[in-house]
Amino acid sequence: MPRPLGELEDTVMTRVWNWNRPVTVREVLEDLQQERSIAYTTVMTVLDNLHQKGWVRREAEGRAYRYEAVSTRAAYSAALMNDAWAQSDNPAAALVAFFGMMSPRQREALRDAMRIVQPEAGPEAEPQAVPEATVEVVPTEVAPPGEAARERGR
Secondary structure: OOOOOOHHHHHHHHHHHHHOOOEOHHHHHHHHOOOOOOOHHHHHHHHHHHHHHOOEEEEEEOOEEEEEEOOOHHHHHHHHHHHHHHOOOOHHHHHHHHHHHOOHHHHHHHHHHHHHHOOOOOOOOOOOOOOHHHOOOOOOOOOOOOHHHHHOOO
């Protein structure tokens, strides 16, 4: 998995994902300048970094490049979740804690996703039990989704 994105990289990638087409540094710059003061060279460096990290591919067009996302925002999010989960010393407990942080809407989205990747089995299928000893949930205080981002100044 490519390295996680920094704040400005995420902001730039969000534009690339939203436009869903090859973009130039100038296009990204002009869009970002509607929200903040930012230099052309900064945007150029960020897009070059994203290219080096494997998040965008680029194709020369005259003296400039057009940049295009290599994967979707959903694939990026999934890769981050998978990487975080894989680093846990107790993956089942990490999932239980994660599910406990979800809103009702997010839990419904999870149920929908599970129906897609694992269609309901027929009556002949045996349920898969998880041994109780594999799930050890330790109560912790967790900031609601979005609060941590606000604390970081996003």
